[in-house]
Amino acid sequence: MTAVGQALLAAVVLALTLSAPAFLSDHQIHILIQILFFAYVSSCWTILGGFAGQLSFGHALFLGVGAYTSTLLLLHLGLTPWLGMLAGGTLAGALGLFIGYLSFRYGIKGTFFVLVTLAFTEIARIIALNTSAIGGASGLYIPIRANDLWQLKFVNKAHYYFMILGLLLIVLAVTAWLERSRTGHRLVAIRENEDAAEALGINLLRYKLVATVLSAFLTALGGTFYAHYVTFIDPSSLLNMNMSLEITIYSIVGGIGTLVGPLLGAAILVPIAESMRTALGHNYAGVHLVVYGALLMLIVRYAPDGLVGLIRWCHEQWIKSRLLPAHHASEAKP
């Protein structure tokens, strides 16, 4: 694609994204917000799971910390969610530092790291369920009266749409920077081969912790958004395994460790889940997870690099097939 073509495409996408709420129904905006939300948290997850290669199955914990912290600060102290969001992010970052240090200091990785993060999420869920001060099993409810930017309460969904769009752009900027920076390259080296990375002067513990804290902080921001969009949080919808699974799966299906992977994954899976929910009704609640599971198996078996990897592979095949008649010419190129 030429530069002009790319700029034109970018302009069209931008115009469509910005004007979308104007011509979409509330339900359609809701789906769009869900796509953006999951693309966001999945991109946050990618920093740790995709770049550093440390598969966390406990990002619901960071999401929950973000949601609970800002909500509690709002309900009890009347603190604006914009500041509560940062408080939640900081708390989640500290928690990430703790869990990360505990794991990485003692060389826990792979499946065992998955289990550690899962265990911490379960602990948090049980604590939250049994602590009435933070709502217990019945959860917390955020009342909405009118549009109020400072209190992050909107009657109109479009505001939420722009907010999650902004958050997504921030995390995409972070991952785009990682893709081009020394820090990001060193994280990828750790993912690809820890021994080799360490022999080349990379402090494994420090880099893994940086990735964990960054990922946890950003995920928690998404938690605050979630709380104020749904206006209700409780342990069983936020701090559960399904949430961790959802955060992870968009990245894996889309293409782990890639910029557009989480976006692509969410853009394809969320509408599938949503349409199944509409078609099957409440009789088969959670049936989309069955489809997710099946998709996950197919992707892991046939396209381990996700949809992005699949698209790249098809593109390479297409180029090869075009170059086949002039094979010698292709060999001259690097």
Place this chain on the structure above:
Amino acid sequence: MSLLEIKGLTRSFGGLRAVSDLSFVAERGSILGLIGPNGAGKTTTFSLISGFDRPSDGDVLFKGECITGLSPDVICLRGLTRTFQIMQAFPKLTVLQNVMIGAYARHRTVATARSHALEVLRRLGMGPRVHEPARNLTLADLKRLEIAKALATSPELLLLDEVVSGLTPTEVEELIRLIRQIRADGVTIVMIEHVMQAIMALSDTIVVLHHGEKIFEGPPHQVATDPAVVQAYLGEELALA
């Protein structure tokens, strides 16, 4: 002062002493060959020196300072790094990206790391391969890449673990030339090797390990006639015959 000094290095795995009371020195600018039959403790010795494993006893002195028990990344930043016998490339990254990871040890920006990596690759004759993913490389190129990554960290001492083994005679010749060049550039080398042609041509000093113990230390021309070495390699009967 020697660049590297190993003093009474010992590593026990339960009852087995993989390396036992090993001492030797590597002088700055020299090539030291570490040989011995399979299971003699050569790679374990490398792991102990480079920080991948901790000795049960003994010390490693590098530039006069004790580096025993430091982690590999710290040791690398001090100027000592290793290659791996089983090549540890970053398979999905390109040759250039692989070498840049090494260059980041001394360079804080992507641009300087990139130009340093390109320079190292050019010196090793891998210029045409820079944008190839590492997983597409031939064995000979993978071995070169292994050296290139380590060299990119600008080491003073390089531990090469069997970088010549498994290559064709022509490739062996090329690699011998390359290792000489690296030494001429001021890098001290300790190498483990099974290919005698390479070890004899390159080493100033040879240390022979057997069952974790040093059974010989001396110049290459003496090693083939040393009775203890012959016995270790060929067995007792042949040594007596």
